[in-house]
Every structure is written in structure tokens, then in C-alpha cells.
Amino acid sequence: xxxxxxxxxxxxxxxxxxxxxxxxxxxxxxxxxxxxxxxxxxxxxxxxxxxxxxxxxxxxxxxxxxxxxxx
Numbered sequence: 001x002x003x004x005x006x007x008x009x010x011x012x013x014x015x016x017x018x019x020x021x022x023x024x025x026x027x028x029x030x031x032x033x034x035x036x037x038x039x040x041x042x043x044x045x046x047x048x049x050x051x052x053x054x055x056x057x058x059x060x061x062x063x064x065x066x067x068x069x070x071x
Contacts, residue, residue, distance in 0.1 A: 046060075046061075
């Protein structure tokens with residue numbers, strides 16, 4: 001990745017069975033290589049790989065059986 005803006009360190013939180021929460025400004029690269037700049041104070045990223053809004057979490061993990069939720 002070139003010419004990607006950098007930001008001060010932000011907090012990262014792994015929610016058990018849920019998303020990865022990012023606090024602060026970040027640039028996220030999705031699976032197709034597209035860059036997305038975070039626009040909220042707290043951003044939730046999908047870890048279950050079932051979200052319809054990837055890379056963002058849409059809450060789908062709440063509907064999955066426990067064995068399919070992210071650890």
C-alpha cells in the first residue's frame with residue numbers, strides 16, 4: 001500500500017464471539033484491495049466472515065451457532 005495516510009495509535013478490541021472494534025482513525029484494506037477510511041469514533045470490523053457489509057460488521061455473528069462465531 002502506498003500513499004496511505006497514517007494516524008496516531010488507536011485502541012483495538014476483540015469482542016468475544018463478535019467483531020473487532022477500532023477506536024480512532026484507520027485505513028482498512030478489504031479482500032479486494034480497496035481502501036476504506038474509518039469515519040466513526042468506533043468502527044466494528046467483521047470477524048465471522050458472514051457480514052453482508054464486509055469489511056464492516058452487520059451483527060450477523062449474533063445469529064450464528066456458537067461453533068461458527070469468531071473466537
